[in-house]
Amino acid sequence: MAKYYDIDDIITEEETVSVIFQKAASGVGIDPSAEMDFVEAGSKVELPFWLAHELHLRQAVSVNVPLCFNQKTRLEIQADSASVDLRSRCPFFYEFGCKMAPLVADRTIGFLLLSAFKSRYKEVLTKAHTASFEAGSKFWTILTKEEINLYETAQSAMASFKKWRIGGARFQIASILRRKRKPTE
Amino acid sequence: MYGRKGCQLLKELSSSEKGHLPQFNSDLFEQVFAECSQHHLELQSLIRKMQEEGLDVQTAKNADHHGALIHHLALVRNKRCLMAYVYNRADNVRSLLWKIGHVLPKEIEEKLSHSEEVYFKKHSARLKSYMSSLQVDLTVDMVPPKDPYIKIRVLDDIGEGIVLSDDKTANFARHSIHFLKRTDAEQFISRGLMEELTG
Structure with missing residues (x-):
């Protein structure tokens, strides 16, 4: 319940999972291939995680391993973890993996997450301190949300350290009133 | 797919720039609300059907x-999305009070829904009454002071005859430079009307 209001947690649970219905369900329009509002037992449907999880607990569906943890991704991570585009696969790769692991029979997901995070973590921190702004922003696009948080924390820590050494204005306009960029609609 | 709109609502909130408050999306909010009612109706009709079959x-x-x-x-799920939307915005609205002060600029006030405006006003009144009972203004000196006076430049015409805490009035014309008590200057700086000069 601690994460009930957590926006990131809610968005993570929106990630789709493919499931196979073990039981039939009537009166619901979640299977796009069905003509009627009826899901047959044995039909394969893409469901958001929050629904798949609860139905799995009640043994109404069986869950397949999501695409972002497939063999191709694993091989890429083994080859060069730092340059794999995890964001396009799943912006909450690690959180989603942690939620998925208990649901599927595959026991290697935990190990995959750990090894991916360990090797990428080093790269994120190095880039955060050394990369110029443009190079950094290109690097950004392949990071997951968690890694972006780390990247920004590392950069702001460095910036505050420099500011502390040099000194500077201590008062600033409230960030909400600052208009650096136009809001992208 | 069920619950997609609720999640869109939250994505909008999380994709906004850090510290910025997007416009209250009452349109989408109502749509999610309508989706909830729809689910409720369908749920009831399914249960009624089961009861009629004698199960x-x-x-x-x-x-x-x-x-x-x-x-x-x-x-x-939809309830959780709606609750999280309102809750996180309320958090943000409360923090506005500390960052900007008791009076919100127009462009920010427009982004709040009616109930959020009421919430802000009530929160502000509560804080004021608490501070007056303590006789301390908690909203100033958010950065620990080094010197009671600072040098500032006025960025916008604030107007004449503003009474400072030492009962003197000052004329803050645009681009003029003043030496003020930091407690007086702080609120103007956080509202973007002055900037601190250093060095």
């Missing part, structure tokens, strides 16, 4: 049961 709603695990379950879960 025990608690124990029967037929197709209608699973249909009703899915509607129930979608309803709970």
Whole structure:
């Protein structure tokens, strides 16, 4: 319940999972291939995680391993973890993996997450301190949300350290009133 | 897919720039709300159907049961999305009070829904009454002071005859430079009307 209001947690649970219905369900329009509002037992449907999880607990569906943890991704991570585009696969790769692991029979997901995070973590921190702004922003696009948080924390820590050494204005306009960029609609 | 709109609402909130408050999306909010009512109706009709067939709603695990379950879960999910939206915005609205002060600029006030405006005003009144009972202004000196006076430049015409805490009035014309008590200057700086000069 601690994460009930957590926006990131809610968005993570929106990630789709493919499931196979073990039981039939009537009166619901979640299977796009069905003509009627009826899901047959044995039909394969893409469901958001929050629904798949609860139905799995009640043994109404069986869950397949999501695409972002497939063999191709694993091989890429083994080859060069730092340059794999995890964001396009799943912006909450690690959180989603942690939620998925208990649901599927595959026991290697935990190990995959750990090894991916360990090797990428080093790269994120190095880039955060050394990369110029443009190079950094290109690097950004392949990071997951968690890694972006780390990247920004590392950069702001460095910036505050420099500011502390040099000194500077201590008062600033409230960030909400600052208009650096136009809001992208 | 069920629950997608609720999640869109939150994505909008999380993709906004850090520290910025997007416009209250009452349109999408209403749509999610309508989705909830729809789920409620369908849930009830499925349960009624089970009762008419003479099944025990608690124990029967037929197709209608699973249909009703899915509607129930979608309803709970949508509720969570709506609650999180309101809760996180309320958090943000409260922090405005500390960052900007008791009077909100027009462009920010427009982004709040009516109930959020009321919430802000009530929160502000509560804080004021608490501070007056303590006789301390908690909203100033957010950065620990080094010197009681600072040098500032006025960025916008604030107007004449502003009474400072030492009962003197000052004329803050645009681009003029003043040497002020930091407690007087702080609120103008956080509203973007002055800037601190250093060095």
